[in-house]
Amino acid sequence: MSYTTQEVRTIGVRGIPLVKPGDDLGKIICDAAEKQGTSLLDGDVVVVTQKIVSKAEGRVFQLKKIKPSILAKRIAKMTSKEPELVELILRDAKSIVRLYDGHIITETRHGWICANSGVDVSNVSGGDSAALLPVDPDKSAKHVRKRIEELTGKKVAVIVSDTFGRPFRIGHTDVAIGSSGINPILDARGTKDLFGYVLKVKQTAIIDELASAAELVIGNTTEKIPVAIIRGYKYPVDESVGATHLVMPREHNLFL
C-alpha cells in the first residue's frame, strides 16, 4: 500500500510510571517514547493528560486534611458530594455558574467553565485524594516542551488535556487546558473555499481537536497511557499564546 495521502498518526506512549511530585515529566515522556521506538521528531504534538501534570506539580490533596468551610458543607449536602471535595472545588473556582441537580459547574481560576473546577479523584490514589488542575497549565505545557526540546533537540508542541462535559451534548471529550508551541486556533477567515467564496467565520480550535484525537489512544483505567504523540499534523507554530486564549470572554458568552 502506498500512502501519498495526508495522514496523521496518533501514538499512545506506554510505560509511563506513576508520577510523583517533582518528577521530570519531559524526561519521563522522552524516555518512554524512545523505549517503545517512537522517539520524538520535529513537528510532533505531545498531548499530556492533566492528571500527571497535576501530580508532578504537587496539586494532589488528601481529602482528610482539608477543612471544609460552612459554604462547602452546605453545597456538599445539596449535591451529595464529600464536603472536603467541595472545599477544594470552591478554592479553585472564580465563580459558580450552575449549582443544580447534583452538579457544580464552576468557572475555574483560569476561566474554564467545567464541572467541579476540574477537581477529580479518579486515578489519584483510590478515592482518598483529589487532583486539582495545574495552577497555570499553559506554563506547565511550556515547561514540558522546553524540557523535551532540550533533551531531544527537536521542536515540538505540547498540549495539556483534560476531560470536560459539554453543555448541549451528552458525554465527555478531551479538550486542551494548556498548550505551548502551537497556535490554539487555525484561522480560516478570509481564505477562499472550493468555489472562491470567502469564509467569514471558521476558526478551528485545533488544540481541542488534537486533545480529542489523543484521547482515542489514552486509556484512563487499566492501561497506563497518559501521553500521546500526534505525528504528521502540520500546525501553526506559535510560542506566544496558550490554551487560555480559548477562554470565551464573558461579554461574548451567550450562555452564561
Next chain:
Amino acid sequence: MSYTTQEVRTIGVRGIPLVKPGDDLGKIICDAAEKQGTSLLDGDVVVVTQKIVSKAEGRVFQLKKIKPSILAKRIAKMTSKEPELVELILRDAKSIVRLYDGHIITETRHGWICANSGVDVSNVSGGDSAALLPVDPDKSAKHVRKRIEELTGKKVAVIVSDTFGRPFRIGHTDVAIGSSGINPILDARGTKDLFGYVLKVKQTAIIDELASAAELVIGNTTEKIPVAIIRGYKYPVDESVGATHLVMPREHNLFL
C-alpha cells in the same frame, strides 16, 4: 522503528469529485480510498463531512428561489444576514435559543443546538446557494455504511461530521451529527481506575472525538478532502443507536 504500541491512523481521502444530488457516496468513497491505496478494512471508521452528504441528498437550495417570511426579514435585519438565508435557518429550526449580537443559535429539527441550524453557504456554489443539514443524518450514515459494506464486504462505522462552535470556548471543532455501526458513547462508568477506584461519571463521546480527529486531515478550502478514514481504533460496535443519542434532553440541560 517498531510500533508495538497503540496507534490510531487518520487518513485523508483525496480525489473525491464534486458531489451532486443523487450521487452514490458509498461508492465514491470506496473508489477514492482504493485509488490512493487505502482500501477500506474491517473496523475502519469513515468520517464524512456533512456538506457532501447534504449535496448528495439534494439539501442545497438556491437563495434567490427562497421567499423569506416577515419573521425571517425582521431577523435578517437584526443579524445583518440575508433574508433568504434566515428563512432557510428558520425552516430547519425547532426553536431559537439565542438571538443576539448577530448570532442565531437554534435547536435544529434533530435537537442539535448550533449556529444557523447548521445552514451554511461555504463550499456550496460560491455564495448563491446554501446547504442544509441532512434530514436524518443517522439514516444518512447508515445508508453510506450499508453501501460501503456491500461493496467491500468489510464491516465499518460511518460518522457524518459537522463544524460547531462551543458555548464556553472560542473556536470551532468538528462533531458528529450522524453515525452508524458504532456506539456513540464509550461508557467507563463502573470500571476501575489505576487504583481500583470505581469511576462514577466518565462517558466518552467517542464519535465526537473521532469527528475532531478526522478534521485534522480534512481540508475545507483548497484541498478537496471531505472524507477521512480512522484506522486502528477499537470501538464498541452498535447498529441500533446513532449520533442523535448525544442530544442533551431539555430536562438535563443546565444552560438553556
